[in-house]
Amino acid sequence: MTANTTDDWPEGVMACYVTVGGTTVTLWDADEWQPIRAICSGCSTSNLDGNAGPNSSDPARWAQSHAGYCRALPKPN
Numbered sequence: 518m519t520a521n522t523t524d525d526w527p528e529g530v531m532a533c534y535v536t537v538g539g540t541t542v543t544l545w546d547a548d549e550w551q552p553i554r555a556i557c558s559g560c561s562t563s564n565l566d567g568n569a570g571p572n573s574s575d576p577a578r579w580a581q582s583h584a585g586y587c588r589a590l591p592k593p594n
């Protein structure tokens with residue numbers, strides 16, 4: 518997997534954190550429906566999930582922390 522450049526990021530993406538499993542945790546900017554949130558593309562967990570664990574109230578910290586231990590890979594299509 519190659520790292521994306523900022524040119525490839527969709528609108529609304531504030532940051533991406535590469536996980537130890539090789540996927541990404543994406544930090545999304547707030548929009549009219551949701552606050553700033555981090556979502557893992559490997560395990561689909563978000564910092565907004567009820568069981569997100571430590572740092573879940575701080576999306577950037579949660580993203581950094583989650584990327585440090587998540588080894589999940591997304592299910593192939």
Ligand SMILES: [Zn+2]
Nearest residue numbers: 557559560587
């Ligand atoms: Zn994850």
